[in-house]
Amino acid sequence: MSYERFAYLYDELMQDVPYEKWVEILEAYKEKFQVNGMKLLDLACGTGELSVRLAQKGYDVTGADLSGDMLSVAQVKAQDLSLPIHFFQQDMTELEDLGEFDMIGIFCDSLNYLEDENAVRKTFEGVHRLLKKGGLFIFDIHSVYKMDHIFADATFTWDAEEITYIWNSFKGDAPHSVEHELTFFVLDEKSGKYDRVDELHFQRTYPVSIYMDLVKQTGFENIEVTGDYSLKEPESTSERLFFAMIKP
Structure with missing residues (x-):
């Protein structure tokens, strides 16, 4: 990662x-x-x-x-x-x-x-x-509860003037794991346009x-x-x- x-x-x-x-x-x-x-x-x-x-x-x-x-x-x-x-x-x-x-x-x-x-x-x-x-x-x-019942197959969003993100979480292959797929749109102050940034994060608990x-x-x-x-x-x-x- x-x-x-x-x-x-x-x-x-x-x-x-x-x-x-x-x-x-x-x-x-x-x-x-x-x-x-x-x-x-x-x-x-x-x-x-x-x-x-x-x-x-x-x-x-x-x-x-x-x-x-x-x-x-x-x-x-x-x-x-x-x-x-x-x-x-x-x-x-x-x-x-x-x-x-x-x-x-x-x-x-x-x-x-x-x-x-x-x-x-x-x-x-x-x-x-x-x-x-x-x-x-x-x-x-x-906790296992959070991984399996809060994160799994959930979508979170956040919208602000300089940064917006879409955060999708999917069940991972391992037990009690998730893959967080994040897409950010970040304002470039010089151009006034938004740059896209993609991140994939893996988490696992027991x-x-x-x-x-x-x-x-x-x-x-x-x-x-x-x-x-x-x-x-x-x-x-x-x-x-x-x-x-x-x-x-």
Whole structure:
């Protein structure tokens, strides 16, 4: 999957995303699990929106993402705000030595972009290796319910002066997977005409039991699962699930 021009449209399209909710959940689990350090890896950081917010709250943030275009946007944000965030281009399934961290987060359903269970397992193993003893790992994913009943065979649209999109989602070949077919029409300010941008994104999720087995096999403990930013147990119709755990 390539983000290319999508990277530069991303923030415009994500204006209504409640990033503060991810920050609140991270801080709630940091306190609950008594994590004292402030060194954090924002894995699959995208355009750095959460990296910046966390750095502004005093966290020592490192961001990593597969997309160089996304990282370019993130770096400009950090520089504009004089925030000392280090960004690295890395595949989260093949993490290199970035140091040790008190906390690692994979936010905004980024884990759902991995192709299969083996890729998820490899990511968890890399996270476990980079976390300090007693460190916090937190990630969120789309639920099976959302994949099968909200996304599958659905169409979403958005119309603004500078960007319009048509977003079609289709059931993928793998269980609990979808293919997002996005078409954007983006205003070129110089010509006054609209450019068309097409993107195809794949996402896949698994039942909670599969994620639980994978993190336990990797060596994590004290695993908690909550639904829809609530810090409460998920319901059958919860659309976003959060997992938080400790490296013993």
